[in-house]
Amino acid sequence: MIYFDNAATSWPKPEGVIEAMAAFSREVGANPGRAGHRMSVEAGRIVNDARDAVAELLHVNDPLRVVLGSNATEALNLAIFGLLGSGDHVVTSGMEHNSVMRPLRQLEAIGVELTVVECAADGSMDPYDVDAAIRQETRLVVLNHASNVVGTLLPVSDVGAICRENDALLLVDAAQTAGTHPVHMDDDNIDLIAFTGHKGMMGPQGTGGLVIGERVNIADLRPLKHGGTGSRSELEVQPDFLPDRYESGTMNTIGLAGLIAGIEYVLQKGVEAIREHESSLLARFIDGARTIPGATLYGPMDTARQTATTSLNIDGLSQSEAGLMLDEEHNIMSRVGLHCSPSAHRTLGTFPDGTVRFGFGLFNTAEEIDISLEALENMAEGARTSGGGR
Amino acid sequence: MTEFCVALFYSNSHALRAEKLAKKAGFKVKVIPTPRHLSSDCGFALRCDEDDVPAIQGIMDGDSVEYDRIEKVG
Numbered sequence: 148m149i150y151f152d153n154a155a156t157s158w159p160k161p162e163g164v165i166e167a168m169a170a171f172s173r174e175v176g177a178n179p180g181r182a183g184h185r186m187s188v189e190a191g192r193i194v195n196d197a198r199d200a201v202a203e204l205l206h207v208n209d210p211l212r213v214v215l216g217s218n219a220t221e222a223l224n225l226a227i228f229g230l231l232g233s234g235d236h237v238v239t240s241g242m243e244h245n246s247v248m249r250p251l252r253q254l255e256a257i258g259v260e261l262t263v264v265e266c267a268a269d270g271s272m273d274p275y276d277v278d279a280a281i282r283q284e285t286r287l288v289v290l291n292h293a294s295n296v297v298g299t300l301l302p303v304s305d306v307g308a309i310c311r312e313n314d315a316l317l318l319v320d321a322a323q324t325a326g327t328h329p330v331h332m333d334d335d336n337i338d339l340i341a342f343t344g345h346k347g348m349m350g351p352q353g354t355g356g357l358v359i360g361e362r363v364n365i366a367d368l369r370p371l372k373h374g375g376t377g378s379r380s381e382l383e384v385q386p387d388f389l390p391d392r393y394e395s396g397t398m399n400t401i402g403l404a405g406l407i408a409g410i411e412y413v414l415q416k417g418v419e420a421i422r423e424h425e426s427s428l429l430a431r432f433i434d435g436a437r438t439i440p441g442a443t444l445y446g447p448m449d450t451a452r453q454t455a456t457t458s459l460n461i462d463g464l465s466q467s468e469a470g471l472m473l474d475e476e477h478n479i480m481s482r483v484g485l486h487c488s489p490s491a492h493r494t495l496g497t498f499p500d501g502t503v504r505f506g507f508g509l510f511n512t513a514e515e516i517d518i519s520l521e522a523l524e525n526m527a528e529g530a531r532t533s534g535g536g537r
Numbered sequence: 538m539t540e541f542c543v544a545l546f547y548s549n550s551h552a553l554r555a556e557k558l559a560k561k562a563g564f565k566v567k568v569i570p571t572p573r574h575l576s577s578d579c580g581f582a583l584r585c586d587e588d589d590v591p592a593i594q595g596i597m598d599g600d601s602v603e604y605d606r607i608e609k610v611g
Binding site for chain 2: 180181182183184188191192194195198199209210211212376377378379380386388389390391394
């Protein structure tokens with residue numbers, strides 16, 4: 148089986164991730180930081196070690212500014228709903244996932260003003276277009292670090308500098324980049340990073356979080372959830388300090404045990420080395436796919452300007468037919484359709500049908516790329532000779 | 538006989554960060570349930586030798602660890 152759906156969830160996981168989760172179940176298993184007994188303390192240490200690991204990977208100076216949660220979607224919701232209110236203006240790109248677009252559209256209904264900065268047909272963005280969109284009342288700019296559909300990298304660092312000049316905050320959705328492309332909180336001028344553990348960080352599903360930078364005033368960021376934190380239990384109101392203010396309820400400690408092992412694996416391999424490997428697979432795929440008659444590729448098609456995720460369509464084959472043929476006849480797992488990103492597909496000109504997406508990962512090989520190219524060639528030829536009949 | 542002190546925190550995450558940093562610096566510390574008479578909190582406190590208090594305070598102040606206070610215990 149060939150797994151090319153790493154842009155959704157990376158698979159397989161390093162053996163250490165599975166071992167860490169099994170060890171937690173067998174040996175630790177208690178509620179983190181709620182009681183003083185040694186099992187609870189150990190579980191609490193795992194939660195804090197996960198903060199340290201995330202901070203190291205994303206170059207965050209203070210691990211206590213890493214708020215842990217379920218995934219990037221939850222983190223984006225926390226930041227967006229927590230910061231914005233009626234009368235505020237927010238800017239985003241035309242390449243966003245619905246984890247950004249749906250919260251923003253929801254807020255429009257209560258009087259938040261939204262500007263969507265258009266991107267080029269390959270998904271790229273001119274940072275000066277953000278500059279032009281910023282107004283006096285602009286509170287926040289939300290940007291995808293890289294597209295989940297075609298991998299296009301957005302100029303977060305430049306936009307971050309613009310935000311700082313204009314007293315706005317920059318929230319970056321690093322779901323597609325954390326672990327596979329360098330993410331640097333300070334150098335990239337980022338104020339908030341939403342990350343998820345189950346993609347490039349090589350951890351399990353149900354782990355993620357929000358890094359909250361020093362330019363964010365905690366009093367201005369409302370929690371998404373209120374509840375027990377194991378601290379200030381005498382108070383019936385939410386604590387006002389990090390990270391507790393945003394971490395109500397028992398943590399996914401078993402998942403975090405796996406996430407630590409995943410991040411350790413990534414750090415040991417090196418983000419740059421991982422990026423190099425994945426880029427070489429992407430380059431091999433693009434070189435082959437662009438010569439297939441009837442195949443149309445989308446995005447930059449340039450390893451320097453994107454992650455190892457790309458999309459294509461084949462003349463005469465619907466996306467669902469192509470996906471099913473890849474799965475059933477060629478044992479290749481792709482992801483077809485709109486990828487929860489109607490806005491991005493409009494920018495790419497592939498709405499409403501979508502694309503067939505290939506998300507290459509750390510454990511994929513050149514041989515798997517060659518097998519998939521042969522499969523795509525056969526499929527394109529079959530579609531041509533059958534008269535392209537759907 | 539060594540006298541013990543207990544550092545009290547607002548957040549368990551900060552208590553555990555203090556533990557990690559103090560241990561790394563070679564100090565003998567232990568995370569204990571916060572003594573009831575010192576706080577109504579259900580969380581963790583950090584017990585250390587009285588002699589080490591200034592150094593551990595320095596470590597916490599040098600990082601971003603926030604603590605309420607340090608109390609002497611019996």
